[in-house]
Amino acid sequence: MNKLREYLGQSPREGVHVSDLINPRKAFFKKVSPLPLTDKEVGYFITGRVLHLIVQNALGIKEERRVYFAEPDKVTVEGNEDLQVGTLEGDPGEFKTTRKWSIPSVPDQQYLDQEGMYCAMENALDPARGLRGHIWVLYLTPGRKFDGSKITYPQFVFWTVEYAPEDLEAIRQNMRYRRDAFVQALATKTEEDFKKMPLCYDWLCATTGKSGTEIQCPHFDTCKPEGRWIGPGQFKGGKK
């Protein structure tokens, strides 16, 4: 386990990435006070990475497409798209795996946010690109039940998302705010600037299940996420 932890945790990424903008406070702690991966995280990461590798190999994708959101006098944001659907230079696409038990009618918000940013970045480089993106999710255990009474089978779901140019500009505007807040918080490390960063997804703070609420983020009591932190180790809200 320690070898795996070491392998997965080596060479942390430099620069600012799309994932830093999506969950900026978590990304802040990762840079300022990094922690070793937990056993749970090691398990999640190896499963996701192996499945990604197989899908990309099967599609003949040698490497992810790297895109940049660069503006004068600002830190450049980088993104790595998993797939280019259609041809190697086709629409941007993301491949995800999840252990969720139910398949929603629309993609989860975190997938939409990530794909939206990639499309907005592509569109900033070339106005003909990024008007359409794809989200491909492998549900590993759809329909599973708490009592284990149902056999489940992995299921692929493929969504296409279309954007108008103004949607993509609105996404870029949100990216600018997040990028600047993240960079500023890292530069000053003051509480005031930290609090200007948007919150991460609530399930990264804590989750609520059959056995109650469990704090997931090791920085919960330092971050004190507004509207969710109601005392040390006490979380308000959340979803299963």
Ligand code: SF4
């Ligand atoms: S407590 Fe929640 S908002 Fe704060 S860093 Fe952790 S996951 Fe992000």
